[in-house]
Amino acid sequence: MQVTPTNDNTLFLLNFIQQQASIGTWEYHVEEEALQWSDETKRIHELSLDYEPEIASGISFYKEGYSRETIKKLFADCLEHNKNFDEELEIVTAKGSEKWVRAIGMAVMEDGKCIKVQGLFQDIDEKTKNIKALAFKEEQLSKTFENAVVGMAILDLNGQWIEFNKSLCHIFGYKKEELQRISYLDITHPEDLKYDYQAMAKMMKGTKHNYEAEKRFIGKNGNAIWALLSMSIIRDDDGKPQHFVAQINDLTHMKIHRDEVNQLLETTENQNKRLLNFAHIVSHNLRSHYSNLDMLLDLVKIDYPDNTKNDIFPHIEEAVSHLGETVENLNEVASINIKNAIMLEPINLLGNLNKVIKGMSALILDSKTIVVKDIEQHLRVMAIPAYLDSILLNFLTNAIKYKKPGKPAHIHFHTEITEDHIILHISDQGLGIDLEKHGKKLFGMYKTFHNHKDSRGLGLFITKNQVEALGGKIEVTSQLGTGTTFSIYLKKHE
Numbered sequence: 001m002q003v004t005p006t007n008d009n010t011l012f013l014l015n016f017i018q019q020q021a022s023i024g025t026w027e028y029h030v031e032e033e034a035l036q037w038s039d040e041t042k043r044i045h046e047l048s049l050d051y052e053p054e055i056a057s058g059i060s061f062y063k064e065g066y067s068r069e070t071i072k073k074l075f076a077d078c079l080e081h082n083k084n085f086d087e088e089l090e091i092v093t094a095k096g097s098e099k100w101v102r103a104i105g106m107a108v109m110e111d112g113k114c115i116k117v118q119g120l121f122q123d124i125d126e127k128t129k130n131i132k133a134l135a136f137k138e139e140q141l142s143k144t145f146e147n148a149v150v151g152m153a154i155l156d157l158n159g160q161w162i163e164f165n166k167s168l169c170h171i172f173g174y175k176k177e178e179l180q181r182i183s184y185l186d187i188t189h190p191e192d193l194k195y196d197y198q199a200m201a202k203m204m205k206g207t208k209h210n211y212e213a214e215k216r217f218i219g220k221n222g223n224a225i226w227a228l229l230s231m232s233i234i235r236d237d238d239g240k241p242q243h244f245v246a247q248i249n250d251l252t253h254m255k256i257h258r259d260e261v262n263q264l265l266e267t268t269e270n271q272n273k274r275l276l277n278f279a280h281i282v283s284h285n286l287r288s289h290y291s292n293l294d295m296l297l298d299l300v301k302i303d304y305p306d307n308t309k310n311d312i313f314p315h316i317e318e319a320v321s322h323l324g325e326t327v328e329n330l331n332e333v334a335s336i337n338i339k340n341a342i343m344l345e346p347i348n349l350l351g352n353l354n355k356v357i358k359g360m361s362a363l364i365l366d367s368k369t370i371v372v373k374d375i376e377q378h379l380r381v382m383a384i385p386a387y388l389d390s391i392l393l394n395f396l397t398n399a400i401k402y403k404k405p406g407k408p409a410h411i412h413f414h415t416e417i418t419e420d421h422i423i424l425h426i427s428d429q430g431l432g433i434d435l436e437k438h439g440k441k442l443f444g445m446y447k448t449f450h451n452h453k454d455s456r457g458l459g460l461f462i463t464k465n466q467v468e469a470l471g472g473k474i475e476v477t478s479q480l481g482t483g484t485t486f487s488i489y490l491k492k493h494e
Helices: 007-021 039-044 055-060 066-081 125-147 166-172 176-180 190-205 252-303 312-338 349-359 361-366 385-401 435-441 459-469
Strands: 023-029 034-037 085-092 098-110 113-123 151-155 161-164 210-218 224-235 241-250 345-348 370-374 380-383 410-417 421-428 473-479 483-491
Touching: 023 039, 034 039, 034 055, 039 113, 055 066, 066 085, 066 098, 066 113, 098 125, 151 166, 161 176, 166 176, 166 224, 166 241, 190 210, 190 224, 190 241, 224 252, 252 312, 345 349, 345 385, 349 361, 349 370, 349 385, 361 385, 380 385, 380 483, 385 410, 385 421, 385 459, 385 483, 435 473, 459 473, 459 483
Parallel strands: 370 410
Antiparallel strands: 023 034, 023 113, 085 098, 098 113, 151 161, 151 241, 210 224, 224 241, 345 380, 410 421, 421 483, 473 483
């Protein structure tokens, strides 16, 4: 049975197509000055279906500015000069939505005169916005690629340039047109070529996804250029290799400086070894000479006692005695620095301090020294027992030695715990130190800051070396006439 389409069927089908494709129709009858919009055209404008459009109101929907001025000109040229148009413009709908639309117009002529303009009106908002967003992203990507600080390039599967940025030209010293005439492989150092070939082959086979290496290139001037190369392969949806993307970061200056630093470190290490060896030899030899002198003096006192009964001999004895002290101090300093591998062990801080105080009990009682200990019983530090004894002994004796005249020493031991260290604060109420005057040389060898008969200027120097040998440090605050606080950083035992 054959079905004959009716006008109603045709109209229904036309409306269905318009709605599904978001395409409406419009007509303008010149003589009647009547404008007609299809239902879909009204929907695109977000109008009710009973809306009756006019030319002025229809044009007013176009966004003010470029779109409105453009549609005015296009419509006028179509009416007056029989010029059809097809343009993508923006409208503002009745509900205030901004949309991209495609406006198409065609003049219908009769006896050389335009009697009607008819056309299509399509909602292309989503498509246009997507295209513009994509175009914006592509533009941003292109700008990022071109203006990146590091060299960037896209290579075909044979190592020929597809694209590269200006930083790459700067790294190698070429102008763009010069670099385009040669390939990536042409500027690779001959000794590094095989590694690039191997990596690129593996990436194309799929056994390697990317390649990173510190390698050499050859600049336009023929000099080697060290760079960090990061390369990856781009594949299509079917997994077929398309091209390589490479990032080249110039390391030449960094490598030169790194080599200089390594050379300096090696030289410094060798010099330190020679200095330590020299210190060891000197301290050993001086000890031998001192022992000989001391023994000779003893022999003189035994065999030639009359020769000792004069004003000069006591001075000789005192000078030799001081020489012995100096040799012992130098030997101790050398022994600290010569040790390469220091084995630390956990030591109870309070227990060790109590042991040192007990060993000095006579001096503490005689000087009426007051010692306050605010240290938790469980705290343990990583140290060498002999070093920790020496450190505590030196600070304790110094606090007593440099107390205010006529007053007993008051010494306060207290701790502070950080993530890696136990900080032992040792505070006194003694003479204090002028740090502005003496701060920079406080821990120097043979530096003294008070007129005390027993001052030798070695205690703080040796103590600082011992603390640093344990992986710690010393800080000091002091006020002249008020007192001093030494803060000793010791490694914490977990």
